[in-house]
Amino acid sequence: MCDRQNLELRRRQRQQLTGLVEQTDVVSEYYVQPQMTDEQDTRSKHMREYNIGSVRDAVREVMGQQNPYESLDALRSEERADMRKTRLHHSRGTRLAMDGNEVLEFDIAGSSFKQFRSEHLGVKGKSNAEDYMKDARPKWYNKVFGWLPGVKSVKQIKKEALHRAKQSARAKQTLQAVQPNSPVEYTHDENIARRYGDVQRINGKKRKHIRKTVSPEKKNKTRITMAGPLNIFGASNSGDYSIENLREYIKQMGVDYIQQTMISPAWINHPHDIWIRMRGHSRGGVATIEGAMMIKKWMHDNIPGLEHYVKFDITQFDPVPGFGSASGANERVDMTGQNVIREGRDEMMPLGDAAETTVVYSMHSEHAVWFTPQEVAHTKRIILTPYQHGVGLGVTDEQQSSQNATATNSHRAAFTDAATGDAYRLSSLNELPEGIYILDENNAMVQIHDEGQLNAILDRVLKDTSGQGSRHEVIQRVAQQWFASHQSGQAPGAAN
Secondary structure (H helix, E strand, O other): OOHHHHHHHHHHHHOOOOOEOOOOOOOOOEEEOOOOOOOOOOOOHHHHHOOOOOHHHHHHHHHOOOOOOHHHHHHHOOOOHHHOEEEEEOOHHHHHHHOOOEEEEEEEOOOOOOOOOEHHHOEOOOOOHHHHOOOOOOOHHHHHHOOOOOOOOHHHHHHHHHHHHHHHHHHHHHHHHHOOOOOOOOOHHHHHHHHHOEEEEEOOEEEEEEEEEEEHHHOOEEEEEEOOOOHHHHOOOOOOOOHHHHHHHHHHHHHHHHHHHHOOHHHHHOOOOEEEEEEEEOHHHHHHHHHHHHHHHHHHHHOOOOHHHEEEEEEEEOOOOOOOOOOHHHHEEEOOOOOOEEEOOEEEOOOOOOOEEEEEEEOOOOOOOOOOOOEEEOOOEEEEEOOOOOOOOOOEEOOOEHHHHOOOOOEEOEEEEOOOOOEEEOOOHHHOOOEEEEEOOOOEEEEEOOHHHHHHHHHHHHOOOOOOHHHHHHHHHHHHHHHHHHHOOOOOOOOO
16 A cells, blocks of 8 residues: 555544544644554553553454554654644643632542642652742752851741742732733742642641642632651551541541532522542542542531532542551442441441542552552443553653643643543543543553453453452452443442
């Protein structure tokens, strides 16, 4: 086949993507897919080290002539960037707020992390906000003689830089709220200050690693970030940021937000939706769903006539209870069960089918023991990835997109639906159609419609790995439950 015929064939295949953004289209949100032309082994270092087979090869082998990558491959083979544009889904919470909803977001970190991982902002999450201040420039004498009266310590200089960044960021946010069409660029330090927010008090005690930000330029969207367990470098589920304490903090702060919103004159005069959006990683992912279910139980008991106004949007990133914590709800939860779950003094209620829920699992992590994930039954979306335990949270994506109009070109990873070409940042996975997806080494997702097909793919991908049988079994069980409830015609949330 000549080059001209090959080009025409690729163009026809490319046109089959419903998420394609043509040059003539008026689309404000787009993502330029990476150019990929060679058939080469693109497995990550993690996949090679742990003998994880190519997901892409396994999918194509099992699906045979029904090659789900064909159209996306054709698009990604284009040389011109403007020929590789597809729709981008991102910043779901901000868009909900701008549409007139009240939005409270929780970002709950994994063990040993003080903040939710944000490598794309230069924040790994293991340090304090002041440690990331580029404007803090201590001299040699500050480092050596900072303990002397009249000489500023390095710590003091960092704190002053953070204070300046907070003040300037707030001024810009206020200006942006008043003049929404005026472009505003934030410095690195200002972005860190906005991300970390202000320390919160809970039960009369200051919690250094629970912080809140309110964004006036985003219709007062509120974000709360919490550390994961920190004791023994995160190995122990204990201390102020244990799963049990985190879920209680989530309940308290979530209930307070709902109450304060519902008694405000604006809401009383015009009742509207209140979105509780949560993202959690590892033990933070376990605490996330349990905290949400505790809020649900409180609403059921205290405001039964108003609870339909509160919407849940939950994404769990490889939820793992860890050593000594894998029991009860930490071990398994059912999103759509009917029974109240009792864990010590805490009571939880399944969220039901009205909630938007996604669980992102690592098929085979870098941890040999004590990392069996939580079994989350009847979630709306399951995404199986070849990533390590971080499931892409630590990945920085510098592909061109509509978001690059801001001060930074770095963003969270984007997963692309191979069937449509739509790209989804990790903040907007709940905009995916419901289903079970498997992510390949090129960040392309394929939806799996048959349990036997999924098992055949997993067998090929994991055949040369060793250990982690309990992780593999949990993944197979949650997939089996998902297929059983959907193929039987049963509405998963019928028991809501």
